[in-house]
Amino acid sequence: MSLAKEIRQIIEAYDQATAQGKRTALATVVHVDGSSYRRPGARMLITEDGELTGAISGGCLEGDALRKSLLVIMQDYPMLVTYDTSDEDDALLGVGLGCNGIIRVLIEPVSGSVSPNPVEFLKKLEKDRYPAVLVTLFSLEDHRSRMQGTCLFLKEKESAGELDGRLLQESLLQESITVLENRHSVFRKYRAEQEEIVAFIQYIEPEINLVIAGAGNDIFPVVEMAGILGWKVTLIDGRPNYANKQRFSSCTIVIGEPEKALNMIETDNRTAVLLMTHNYNYDKVMMRQLLQKDIPYIGMLGPEKKRERLLDELREEGMEINAAPANVFSPVGLDIGAETSEEIALSAISEIKAVFAGKPGKYLRDNKGSIHKTNDTELTDKININA
Known part of the structure; x- marks a missing residue:
């Protein structure tokens, strides 16, 4: 499941709880x-x-977090909870988990009387497909500090949130602008009101927008897997008896000839396109238009000979095409020995995920270092201000 899908589910659960008069808390892994x-x-x-x-977590921390969250809800007070899974003497959270890490979770009450509250910030993420930055403060000195919480939101043309300290507000806003430009989350330490506070400045990208040309039976597992991940899926096909809501209820459907169909949908730098029509001429027309757009991933079913023939014909028709466009993936998918439609779907979906994550799609056991970048969690001593 993607982060975007998780956020949508949290928003839906919050709205339902609010309608029923239930109080809530939001737990966030902050470090x-x-x-x-x-x-x-x-x-x-x-x-x-x-x-x-x-x-x-994978289920090991939720029980304890639930108990502490009920206390946060009752006292209407944020709390930072630290779980040390590297402590071999801890029978509950130590060697039994095998994680070997220190996890800091901020639990904050979500009150409808406070605006914007943490879930309202999440709702701002969902209303369009612009990248965003979300700032959450936590304290390593005082786990019950009132300064803790989700406090600032930033998009290209929108910001929300206000802090008591003007200098802290200005500094966090400037750091958020930098994070939005660099597309990379950071941590920053501040000295504010005689208290050291840490800011988790999180860069959040929109969900992957998957466009599939084709509506045959082999599309079903692709749509199902993409749905599990929370991707937005659009189907393009010229056959209304194949591309319809009865067959693909969860998808946006565009019926039309390839020359016009792409102009009916929006694409961006989080868009992936799969050509799965089993129609050479349809794929060729689609490829001609796709190569003129800034799309990171274009996958096409078929062997290498089909790809080379198609690209050669487009060159002969006047298109300037590099020998092997880096954004064209054909044969499509990672090499997992896929044969059935379900296996091919898994292969293609995995390749798309790897491309957007900037990963090579290799065995994790061959990694010599950490799976995740170590600088993702560095607590940088960069800014000390009196706010």
Whole structure:
């Protein structure tokens, strides 16, 4: 499941809980030292009657987080909780988990009387497909500090949130602008009101927008897997008896000839396109248009000979095409020995995920270092201000 899907589920659960008059809290993984199942930015909503939406671990921390969240809800006070899974003497959270990391989780009450509250910030993420930055403060000195919480939101043309300290507000806003430009989350330490506070400045990208040309039966597992991950899926096909809501209820459907169909949908730098029509001429027309757009991933079914023939014909028709466009992936998918439609779907979906994550798609056991970048969690001593 993608972060975007998790956020949508949290928003839906919050709206339902609010309509029923239930109080809630939001638990956020704000920092990790070492290894853990979830990384900073993972979230979970907790209601006063114990309902959980989202996850902060593989299931090992949720029970304790639930108990502490009920206390946060009752006292209306944020709390930073630290779980040390590297402590071999800890029978509950130590060697039994095998994570070997220190996980810091901020639990904050979500009040409808406070605006914007943490979930309202999450709602701002969902209303369009612009990248965003979300700032969450936590204290390593005082785990019950009132300064803790989700406090600032930034998009290209929108910002929200206000802090008591003007200098802290200005500094966090400037750091958020830098994070938005660099597309990379950071941590920053501040000295504010005689207290050291840490800012988790999280860069959040929109979900992957998967466009599939084709609506045959082999599309079903692709749509199902993409749906599990929370990707937005659009189908393009010229056959209304194949591309319809009865067959693909969860997809946006565009019926039309290839020359016009692409102009009916929006694409961006989080868009992947799969050509799965089994129609050479349809794929060729689509490829001609796709190569003129800034699309990171274009996958096409078929062997290498089909790809080379198609690109050669487009060159002969006047298109300037490099020998092997870096954004064209054909044959499509990672090499996992896929044969059935389900296996091919898994191969293609995995390749798309790897491309957007900037990963080579190799065995994790061959990694010599950490799976995740170590500088993702560095607590940088950069800014000390009196706010």
